Amino acid sequence: MPDQHRAFFAQLPFVLIGSVDQSGQSWASLLANPPGFISSPDAQTLRISAMPQGSDPLYHSLVPGASIAVLGIEQHTRRRNRMNGVVTAVNPSDFVITVHQSFGNCPKYIQARQVRYQKREAVTQARYHNSLDLELCRTIEQADTCFIASSHPQAVHGPQSMHGEGAAQGVDVSHRGGKPGFVKIIDNNTLLMPDYSGNRMFNTLGNLSLNPLAGLLFIDFDSGDLVQLAVRAEIIVDAQQIRDFNGAERLLKLHITRILHTYAGAHLHWESDVQYSPYLGQL
Incomplete structure (x- = not known):
């Protein structure tokens, strides 16, 4: 992990x-604590001094050998x-995490917000x-x-991955942004999300093409509520369906199988x- 990334997470x-x-x-979760709760004693190691509550699926997935992904985002x-x-x-x-891969992403579609830790x-x-x-x-x-x-x-989930193939067969977590309401509700168990031009790494799409089980996380930035969804994703490339979503290159149809709603679960303000991202003006 580059020194710049190590300092960024800290x-x-x-x-x-x-x-x-x-x-x-797959599940997406949030962990928060005062700045400094993440440290990197060396370029191959990341230590996170925060633990999920027992209701979060992450709680039972934190076992030695488990695949894991981390996204650090500085919204402002x-x-x-x-x-x-x-x-x-x-x-x-x-x-503690042994790092297999560390990389930066572009600022596309990130809405700038000031945030601070608040217990x-x-x-x-x-x-x-x-x-x-x-x-x-x-x-x-x-x-x-x-x-x-x-x-x-x-x-x-368990110790088998201690000797696995590394980053190419692991977990990924990434950001998605758009105009308010960019994720459309089709019915009480189905969402439709546009996939815009991004970093051209296709980490998420590559995984979904092989394994449709994905996790979504929505944050209510006013109340601090967390909404975690377990979904089965379907990649849609049909032009007729995509044309209703300006700027989308494809769509993700997300079939909801389980939802966890945590009230005021984000210890943040x-x-x-x-x-709003200037890239939204291009959509």
């Missing part, structure tokens, strides 16, 4: 995590760096759903940002002022 108040559960389902500067690797140690208050004292409630209700629909309909986790079919 200054963040939150990161996004991609993981795989025992059934092979639109900087983002990604890495993936393998969990090598899990302690009561932190876990929420109230007991966090988490509820599982099998389909969207009105409250969840409102969160998605208002969203200009989400995160998607995907994985290679050989990315695994976002300022209300938002500067």
Whole structure:
């Protein structure tokens, strides 16, 4: 991991995590703590001093040998760096990752927001759903940002990946952004997401073409609510369907199989002022 990436992660108040559960389902999660909670003792190691709550699928996926992905994003500067690797140690208050791959991404479609860590004292409630209700629909309909986790079919939950093929067969988590409401609700179990021109790395699409099980994370930047979706993704390239989404190169049809709604689950405070990405004007 380059020194620039190591310093970048160390200054963040939150990161996004991609993981795989025992059934092979990918999930996207958020971890937050005061800046400095992420450290890198050397170029091959990342230590994260924050743990998910027990209801988050990540809680049970943090085992030595598990494939894992990390996305660091600094919203107000639109900087983002990604890495993936393998969990090598899990302690009561932190876990350690051996880095297989670390790379930067362009600032496309990131909405600029100021954010700071803010511990929420109230007991966090988490509820599982099998389909969207009105409250969840409102969160998605208002969203200009989400995160998607995907994985290679050989990315695994347990110790087997300690001796695997590295980054090429691991987990990935990435950012998606657009105008508010860019993710369309087809029905209570189906979403449609445009896929715009990005970094041309095709990490997510490459994984989805081999393994359709993906995880989405929506954040309510006002309440701090987290909405995690387990989905089965279908890549749509039909021009007739794509033409209704300006700027889209393809669509992701996302069939929802499980939902976790965590109330005020993000220990963060976002300022209300938002500067939308200049790239949205090209859509």
